[in-house]
Amino acid sequence: MSTVPQMPKCWKVESKPHKFCPGCGHGLVLKALGEAIDELGIQEKAVFGADIGCSLLAWDFFDIDTVQTHHGRTTPVVTGVKRANPDTICIAYMGDGGGYAIGSQHLVNAAARNERITVILANNCNYAMTGGQMAPTTLPGMKTETSPYGRDVNEAGYPTQGPEMVAAITREGAYVARGTVSNLKQLKGYFKKALQNQMDGNGFSFVEALSTCPTNWRTNAKDTWAFLEKEMTQYFKVGEIKNPAAKEGESGE
Amino acid sequence: MTEKPIQEEKRAFLTGNEVVAWAALAAKADIMYGYPITPQNEIMHYWTRMAPKFGKRFLQTEDELSAGFTTLGGVLAGRKAFTATAGPGNTLMQEPMSMAEMMRIPSVVVVQQRGGPSTATVIYSQQEVTMTTFGGNGEGFRIVYSPSNHQELFDYTIKAFNTAWKYRFPTFVLGDGYQAKLRESLTLYDPEARGIELIEPEPFLGTEPVNGTKSYTNMRNTYNTEDELYDIIVRYGEEYKNIAPEVIEFQEFDCEDADVVIVSHGVVSRAAKGAVQELRSQGLKAGYFRPVTLRPFPADQLRAIADKTKTLLLVESSYGQMSKLVKEAIFGSTVALEYLLKPGVGVTSEELVAKVKQMI
Amino acid sequence: MSKTVKIALAGEGGQGVQSVAEIIAEAANEEGREALYIPNFGVEQRGGVSVAYLQIGDEPIGSPKFQTADIVVALSDRAVRRTKKYVGEETTFVYDTSIEGIEDDLPKNAARILAMPAIEVSKNELNPRVFNIIIMGAVIKATNVVSEDDAKAALEKKLGYKFEQNPSLRELNYNALSRGMELV
Structure with a gap:
């Protein structure tokens, strides 16, 4: 009997085991994504862009044409690819800092232009690669290296509601959802719909994946899961927000 | 097959920005990504008017960071992509161009220098020399042409595409606001009719399978160790030094x-x-x-x-x-x-x- | 080979100095001569003094702007003040007679100072719309940079589509050109 866990076909075997920390959610997000790509049969046509932050560690994660870019700039790079070769299926993969802070203008404008690309954003409430600083998605009161006494909403505002923002600025044709690594089946389903939306030429697709960072959260396995499922979901509601394929009344929570 | 933009040699009386658009067409550029900034704007104006007639495209981005990075995306997809900018836009352009420098992504940027520092004037300067030659967090592995008249603006814009794709160092045509806005005569020509071979771009990403097998490309600009980076930069430096004699003009x-x-x-x-x-x-x-x-x-x-x-x-x-x-x-x-x-x-x-x- | 002629045209936005310079430059180019025209431009899209720098010669033109013009045409009080720095000992300085309050601002060092009733002529004899064509006539007469026929051909090229719709416009423009030539 094989002891190697079953990997999606599009994972690059040579780069496994992957480089993410134990307990990190990225591996789970990329498992769901890999399965979605496999099931849609788009490995050869996909172009994967990896941002800076822990997401950059995905640069050789897949047997998929991949470019690792700069912090926040993955959205424009894959936009450029898609505009130049519409036959590709373009995925921009980033963290909350890359998507909601340094690259927010790109996310907003790509969404507003209804670019036929898929943005996947892992939200783990902090800047993990740089050592656990406050991110746009850090929860109120949550301690980080740059909010050692907890995020003060008077000073730092409230956590960015990314999918809700994208939903508000996109019109018909966009697919927007928020999933979580605690429900990989659902997350994979969102990824498939997001990619299908691009393949159908409908418009922009965006999935935020609630993810984990035990290293910077300084949590054990139990507390990590509790934070993801109990704390994060209070602010970040899981579900589909916009789905062009859904019948009337089917979208939303 | 669409017609060639320039059928036969002709004398024309144009502004420099118009010249750049014609040159990009003549060089068989496929797509321009751009963001408005004076005195570069008319390059986009002329491109957007002429390009669709020849099956070419344009994307107006949200800023010059995006214009630069989408340009690199277009190149990675296998198209001759380019952008144009000036002044504060050139400042933002340095970030994508440092990625191009590191990843050896052929890229063409036309710069129409304006006054600096800061917003300064929209008119003219030669104050973007340091930034264009050595900008970004890099080593200046770039090629920068400084044309002086419209004929050269045309010639070197065409040449820049070949230079970029041949050597895979970011290539700049460093014009200025005077050259952008002045009108004077030049001869427009189809480079291929003059025997200038135009290098065909090839995709880095989104490649087709060969004999039923797709080989996958994983590109990065991040390195884990000092030694890895050192080896690469030293190699780039050697290559740059070696090609310099044939590039220098x-x-x-x-x-x-x-x-x-x-x-x-x-x-x-x-x-x-x-x-x-x-x-x-x-x-x-x-x-x-x-x-x-x-x-x-x-x-x-x-x-x-x-x-x-x-x-x-x-x-x-x-x-x-x-x-x-x-x-x-x-x-x-x-x-x-x-x-x-x-x-x-x-x-x-x-x-x-x-x-x-x-x-x- | 004649020396390159340097011309500075300045007026208020809407007086049409840029199109005059452009048409003359194109006429010279059509004659196979070397021409360079550059507008001044700044952050304001409208308003401010508009200056057109024009050079015509038989050899490739040097720097796009110049220190001393052969002819300076100033069409408003602000234009007079703005352009007197381009006047040298060999410069002809032309201004419109209707401009008031500039007596002390007229350049002292010009070879020739010429007051020209272009605004008045355009209003009383022709049409204010062809004011800039009168200026164009004056410039080509004073500098001989292009012939009257080539200037007409350039006008035809630029405004032909309007002339088609209203042939009387052609006559009006040609008259303005001739009238301008008579003023210098």
């Missing part, structure tokens, strides 16, 4: 017996040329040297002149950005240096003649 005349050689680049060299001709007609021994490539810089060529003449007069519409390149090029020479530095302002032949007369 310059012009000189009347330097052989000159007491003063005027060194200038770009549009300022037009004034220098006129001044040297005028001074010679008055029996004064003036010479002319002009780097056409600012990166790589024609260092050996200028050094040879520095060893023969008494004084180099460095003239530019900046507070000494070309002068820095010159001083590095002639390091060790004992030639005297004089300056006429006019940041953000044009230079005329008359003032150059006066300056040289006052020196001799």
Whole structure:
């Protein structure tokens, strides 16, 4: 009997085991994504862009044409690819800092232009690669290296509601959802719909994946899961927000 | 198959921005990504009017970061993509160009320099020399052409595409607001009709399977160890040094017996040329040297002149950005240096003649 | 080979100095001569003094702007003040007679100062719309940079589509050109 866990076909075997920390959610997000790509049969046509932050560690994660870019700039790079070769299926993969802070203008404008690309954003409430600083998605009161006494909403505002923002600025044709690594089946389903939306030429697709960072959260396995499922979901509601394929009344929570 | 944009050679009377759009069409550029900034805007205006007729595309982005990175995306997808910018936009452009430098992504950026620092003027300067030659967190592994008239603007914009794709170093056409806005005549031509072979782009990403097998590309610009990075940069440095002799371009005349050689680049060299001709007609021994490539810089060529003449007069519409390149090029020479530095302002032949007369 | 002629045209936005310079430059180019025209431009899209720099010669033109013009045409009080720095000992300085309050601002060093009733002529004899064509006539007469016929051909090229719709416009423009030539 094989002891190697079953990997999606599009994972690059040579780069496994992957480089993410134990307990990190990225591996789970990329498992769901890999399965979605496999099931849609788009490995050869996909172009994967990896941002800076822990997401950059995905640069050789897949047997998929991949470019690792700069912090926040993955959205424009894959936009450029898609505009130049519409036959590709373009995925921009980033963290909350890359998507909601340094690259927010790109996310907003790509969404507003209804670019036929898929943005996947892992939200783990902090800047993990740089050592656990406050991110746009850090929860109120949550301690980080740059909010050692907890995020003060008077000073730092409230956590960015990314999918809700994208939903508000996109019109018909966009697919927007928020999933979580605690429900990989659902997350994979969102990824498939997001990619299908691009393949159908409908418009922009965006999935935020609630993810984990035990290293910077300084949590054990139990507390990590509790934070993801109990704390994060209070602010970040899981579900589909916009789905062009859904019948009337089917979208939303 | 759409028709060629330029069927036969013709004399045209155009603005420089229009010239750039024609040159990009002639060079078979496929797509332009751009963001509005004066004095570059009309490149986009002309491109968006002409490009659809030839099956070419345009994307107006949200800023120059995006214009630069989408351009790189277009190149990665296998298209001849380009962008154009100026001033503060060029500042933002340095980030994507540093990625191009690291990942050896061929890229063409046309810069129409405006006054600086900051917003300054939308008019003219030569104050983006340092940034364009050595910008970003890089080593200046770039190729920078500094044209002086519309014919050169056309020629070097076409050439820039070949240079970028041949050597895979980011390539810049460093124009300026005067060149962008002035009208003068030039000859438009189809480079292939003149026997200039245009390099075909190839995709880095989104490649087709070969014999039913797709080979996957994983590209990165991040390295884990100092040694990994060191090896790569040293290799790039060697390659850059090796190709420099065939990339370097310059012009000189009347330097052989000159007491003063005027060194200038770009549009300022037009004034220098006129001044040297005028001074010679008055029996004064003036010479002319002009780097056409600012990166790589024609260092050996200028050094040879520095060893023969008494004084180099460095003239530019900046507070000494070309002068820095010159001083590095002639390091060790004992030639005297004089300056006429006019940041953000044009230079005329008359003032150059006066300056040289006052020196001799 | 004749010397390159340097012309500075300055007026208020809407007086049409840029189109005059452009049409003359195109006429010279059509004649196979070397021409360079550059507008001044700044952050304001409208308003401010508009200056057109024009050079025409038989050899490639040097720097796009110049210190001293052969002819300076100033069409408003602000234009007079703005352009007197381009006047040298060999410069002809032309201004419109209707401009008031500039007596002290007229350049002292010009070779020739010429007051020209272009605004008045355009209003009383022709049409204010062809004011700039009168200026164009004056410029080509004073500088000989292009012939009257080539200037007409350039006008035809630029405004032909309007002339097609209203042939009387052609006559009006040609008259303005001739009238301008008579004023200098």
